[in-house]
Amino acid sequence: MLSRSAVSSCLALLLTVLPTAALSVMGGGDVAFAPKGVGKVVFKHEYHVTVKGNTCANCHDKTFQMRGEASLYKMDMAILTKGQFCGICHNGIRAFDVKDEKNCKRCHKE
Numbered sequence: 514m515l516s517r518s519a520v521s522s523c524l525a526l527l528l529t530v531l532p533t534a535a536l537s538v539m540g541g542g543d544v545a546f547a548p549k550g551v552g553k554v555v556f557k558h559e560y561h562v563t564v565k566g567n568t569c570a571n572c573h574d575k576t577f578q579m580r581g582e583a584s585l586y587k588m589d590m591a592i593l594t595k596g597q598f599c600g601i602c603h604n605g606i607r608a609f610d611v612k613d614e615k616n617c618k619r620c621h622k623e
C-alpha cells in the first residue's frame with residue numbers, strides 16, 4: 514500500500530506535468546510504424562490535425578483507436594491500396610496516392 518502522502522505527491526506531480534504535456538503534444542503525437550523490409554513510417558498528428566484541419570473525429574474511433582498501440586493495426590499495402598486506414602485519404606484525391614511509386618518515400622523513410 515502507498516502512503517497517503519505518497520499518493521498526494523503523485524497527484525500533485527501529475528497535475529503539474531499534464532497541462533504541459535497537453536500543450537506540447539498534438540493529439541497522439543508522432544506514431545511510428547515499423548513494417549518489415551521497408552523504411553519505417555511516421556504518422557504526425559501535428560501535421561494531420563493543424564495543417565490539414567482534420568478533427569479527431571475524422572479518424573477516431575471509426576478508423577483508428579486511441580489505444581496507443583500502432584501494432585494493433587494489421588496494415589499492409591494491399592489493404593491501404595483498397596482505400597482502408599491511411600488509404601481512406603491517401604488515394605490521389607484527398608491526399609497523395611499510396612499506389613504511386615513517386616510517393617513511397619513520402620511515407621517510408623530510409
Ligand code: HEC
Nearest residue numbers: 540541544561562567568569572577578579580581582583
Ligand atoms: C488523419 C487521422 C488522424 C487524426 C485526424 C487524429 N488521429 Fe490520433 N491517431 C491516428 C493514428 C493512425 C494513430 C495510431 C494508432 C494507434 O497508435 O493506436 C493515432 C493514435 C492516437 C493516440 C494514441 C497515441 C500513441 O502513442 O499511439 C492518441 C492519444 C490520439 N491518436 C489522439 C488524437 C487526438 C486527440 C486527435 C485530435 C486532436 C487525433 N488523434 C486526430 C490518426 C489520427
Ligand code: HEC
Nearest residue numbers: 554556557560565567571598599601602607608609619620
Ligand atoms: C483523414 C485523411 C487522412 C488520413 C486517414 C491519413 N492522412 Fe496523411 N495526409 C492527409 C492529407 C490531406 C495530407 C496532405 C495532402 C498531400 O500532401 O497530398 C497528408 C499528408 C501526409 C504525409 C506528408 C506530411 C508529413 O507528415 O510528412 C504523410 C507522411 C502522411 N500523410 C502519412 C499518413 C499515414 C502513414 C497515414 C495512416 C497511418 C495517414 N497519413 C492517414 C490526410 C490523411
Ligand code: HEC
Nearest residue numbers: 546547548551588589590599603611612613614616617620
Ligand atoms: C500514406 C503513406 C504510405 C505510402 C505513400 C506508402 N506506404 Fe507502404 N506502408 C504504409 C503503412 C502505414 C504500412 C504499414 C505499417 C505497419 O503497420 O507495419 C506500410 C507497409 C508497407 C510494406 C510492408 C507490408 C506489405 O504490404 O508488404 C511495404 C513493402 C510497403 N509499405 C511498400 C510501399 C511502396 C512500394 C510504396 C509506394 C508504391 C508505399 N509503400 C507507399 C504507408 C505508406
